[in-house]
Amino acid sequence: xxxxxxxxxxxxxxxxxxxxxxxxxxxxxxxxxxxxxxxxxxxxxxxxxxxxxxxxxxxxxxxxxxxxxxxxxxxxxxxxxxxxxxxxxxxxxxxxxxxxxxxxxxxxxxxxxxxxxxxxxxxxxxxxxxxxxxxxxxxxxxxxxxxxxxxxxxxxxxxxxxxxxxxxxxxxxxxxxxxxxxxxxxxxxxxxxxxxxxxxxxxxxxxxxxxxxxxxxxxxxxxxxxxxxxxxxxxxxxxxxxxxxxxxxxxxxxxxxxxxxxxxxxxxxxxxxxxxxxxxxxxxxxxxxxxxxxxxxxxxxxxxxxxxxxxxxxxxxxxxxxxxxxxxxxxxxxxxxxxxxxxxxxxxxxxxxxxxxxxxxxxxxxxxxxxxxxxxxxxxx
Numbered sequence: 404x405x406x407x408x409x410x411x412x413x414x415x416x417x418x419x420x421x422x423x424x425x426x427x428x429x430x431x432x433x434x435x436x437x438x439x440x441x442x443x444x445x446x447x448x449x450x451x452x453x454x455x456x457x458x459x460x461x462x463x464x465x466x467x468x469x470x471x472x473x474x475x476x477x478x479x480x481x482x483x484x485x486x487x488x489x490x491x492x493x494x495x496x497x498x499x500x501x502x503x504x505x506x507x508x509x510x511x512x513x514x515x516x517x518x519x520x521x522x523x524x525x526x527x528x529x530x531x532x533x534x535x536x537x538x539x540x541x542x543x544x545x546x547x548x549x550x551x552x553x554x555x556x557x558x559x560x561x562x563x564x565x566x567x568x569x570x571x572x573x574x575x576x577x578x579x580x581x582x583x584x585x586x587x588x589x590x591x592x593x594x595x596x597x598x599x600x601x602x603x604x605x606x607x608x609x610x611x612x613x614x615x616x617x618x619x620x621x622x623x624x625x626x627x628x629x630x631x632x633x634x635x636x637x638x639x640x641x642x643x644x645x646x647x648x649x650x651x652x653x654x655x656x657x658x659x660x661x662x663x664x665x666x667x668x669x670x671x672x673x674x675x676x677x678x679x680x681x682x683x684x685x686x687x688x689x690x691x692x693x694x695x696x697x698x699x700x701x702x703x704x705x706x707x708x709x710x711x712x713x714x715x716x717x718x719x720x721x722x723x724x725x726x727x728x729x730x731x732x733x734x735x736x737x738x739x740x741x742x743x744x745x746x747x748x749x750x751x752x753x754x755x756x757x758x759x760x761x762x763x764x765x766x767x768x769x770x771x772x773x774x775x776x777x778x779x780x781x782x783x784x
Contacts, residue, residue, distance in 0.1 A: 407604070407605065407608040407623075408623050408630070409627075409630060411604050411624075411627035411630075412626070412627040412628070412630025412631045412634070413631070413634065414601075414604070415628060416631045416634040416635055418593070418597050418600070419590050419597070419631065419635060420635070420638070421496060421500055421689045423587055423589055424450070424588050424590070424635070424638075425642070425661075425682065427446065427450065427587055427588055428443070428446060428450075428638070428639040428643045428646070429642050429643070429645075429646040429653070429661040429662060429665070430584060430646070431443055431445075431446050431580065431581050431643050431646070432642065432643035432644060432645065432647040432648075433646040433647070433650050434572075434577075434580060435570055435577045435580070435581075436567055436568045436570040436571075437567040437569055437570050438570035439643050439644055439646075439647035441574040441578045441581070442577040442578065442580055442581035442584075442643065443581060443639065443640055443643040443644075444578060444581060445578040445579060445581025445584075445585065446581035446584055446585045446639060446643070447585070447636055447639060447640075448581075448582060448585060449582050449584075449585025449746075450585035450588045450590060450635070451585075451632050451635050451639070453585070453591050453746075453750055454590035454591045454593075454594050454632075456750070456753050456757070457591050457594035457595070457598075457749070457750075458597070458598050458601070458625075458628045459625060459628070460754075460757040460760070461594060461595045461598035461599070461753075462598050462601070462624045463621060463757065463760040463761075464756065464760070465617065465620075465621075466598045466600075466601065467599070468484065468595035468596060468599055469484075471756060472484050472595070474755075474756060475752070475767065475771065476768065479768075483752075485705075486745070487592045487593075488596075488700050489697075490589065490741065490742075491593050491693060491696075491697075492693055492696065492697030492723075493694075493697060493719045493720070493722035493723040493726065494722065494737075495726075495734065495738050496589055496592075496593075497690050497694060497697070497723045497726075498521075498723045498724075498726035498727035498734055499731060500686040500687070500689050500690040500693070501524050501525075501686070501687075501727040502517070502521075502659055502727055502730055502731040503659045503683075503686050503731060504520075504682070504683040504684075504686035504690075505659075506657065506659035506660040507660070507663040507679040507682045507683045507686075508679065508680075509660075509663075510663040510664070510666075510675075510676070510679050511679065517727070517728060517730065521727040521728060522724060524687060524690070525720040525723060525724045527687070528687065528691050529694075532691050532694050532698070532716055533712070533713050533716055549677070549681045550681045553666070553678035553681050553682075554638065554641075555641075556670065556674075557645060557662075557665060557666055557669050557670065557678065558645050560669050561644075561645035561648060561649060561665060561669045562641070562648060564648075564669065565645065565647075565648025565649045566648055567647045567648045583743075586742045586743065586746050587735060587738065589738075589742065591746060591749055591753075592745075592749070596696065598628075601627055601628065602620060605620050605624045605627065645665060645669075649665055649668070652664060652665070652668055653665075657730075658731060658732065659731035662678075662682055663679045663682070666679055667679070690723075694716060694723070698715040698716040698718075698719045699715075701715035701718065701719065740782055743782045744775070744778045744779050745775075745778075746778075747775070747778045748771050748772075748774050748775035748778060751770050751771045751774040752771050755767040755770055
């Protein structure tokens with residue numbers, strides 16, 4: 404069971420580590436400079452602590468996100484699930500991975516345009532997704548170690564060779580900036596669906612080893628989640644410190660190009676290109692998974708199998724293409740107010756469901772609605 408727990412925890416790290424998880428720790432370090440620890444602390448609360456809270460809450464429901472959301476009511480719960488899937492799918496996270504992949508690819512192919520790259524990416528995603536091609540699993544199996552080694556080298560060498568600049572902001576301001584950027588990783592949105600995968604993997608292993616009681620499965624699932632959370636925290640801390648020490652290099656670079664610029668500067672042009680390719684392919688494999696999840700949801704839950712998976716996948720990728728042409732910053736300008744409204748309500752839902760499982764307190768609809776309305780008012784103001 405221990406080996407399964409470790410593998411599942413590392414898999415959780417890989418599932419969460421998408422475009423926003425690369426960009427925002429670097430952005431926090433770049434903005435905070437030598438005050439990076441205050442910014443990173445804020446980031447860790449909303450980019451690790453809050454999603455981990457969500458994972459615990461959904462895990463206590465056995466990974467059943469339908470029941471988890473269903474406590475809001477049948478239709479409200481369904482609408483929330485649709486909204487979340489749309490945001491982590493073609494209206495947010497999916498096109499964002501394409502833009503980050505483009506930014507790193509453009510480092511060694513400057514004449515490449517975003518619309519062309521997005522179109523080619525969507526075609527490639529379609530071809531590798533429509534028949535559930537195993538090449539995606541093969542790429543992921545070999546790519547993740549290359550990506551992790553590249554990040555580790557960038558972090559170690561970048562910390563040793565870089566020099567931080569003095570911060571112009573106070574600790575409280577840096578902390579709040581980190582909190583806000585942690586929202587934009589969007590990890591809390593994915594936790595109900597990732598928890599289902601984690602619990603399923605642990606349950607399958609437990610069944611084969613004869614220890615499949617619900618309590619044992621929940622315990623091992625929480626251990627796996629903790630492993631993933633620790634790995635994310637260490638990576639975020641490392642990336643933030645590196646960006647703080649190379650802040651001047653990033654002054655004229657767009658956020659989605661931060662990692663590529665650091666890789667080429669710290670590792671040199673040849674090793675830097677390898678790191679950029681690894682990041683670009685990792686983003687595309689994440690995009691493939693997100694496209695498959697949303698298209699499957701469209702086919703089964705929205706259209707009730709009246710439309711085939713291929714057609715739903717095409718619709719998903721058409722939306723993703725147009726959103727990807729907004730560039731990384733444009734996508735985040737669209738998402739930021741939505742996340743500022745939704746995140747507090749989703750945190751409230753996670754807390755209420757956690758208390759329900761631990762203490763039997765049944766309040767969930769009214770607290771979640773109140774927080775949602777307050778978030779709308781505060782965001783508008």
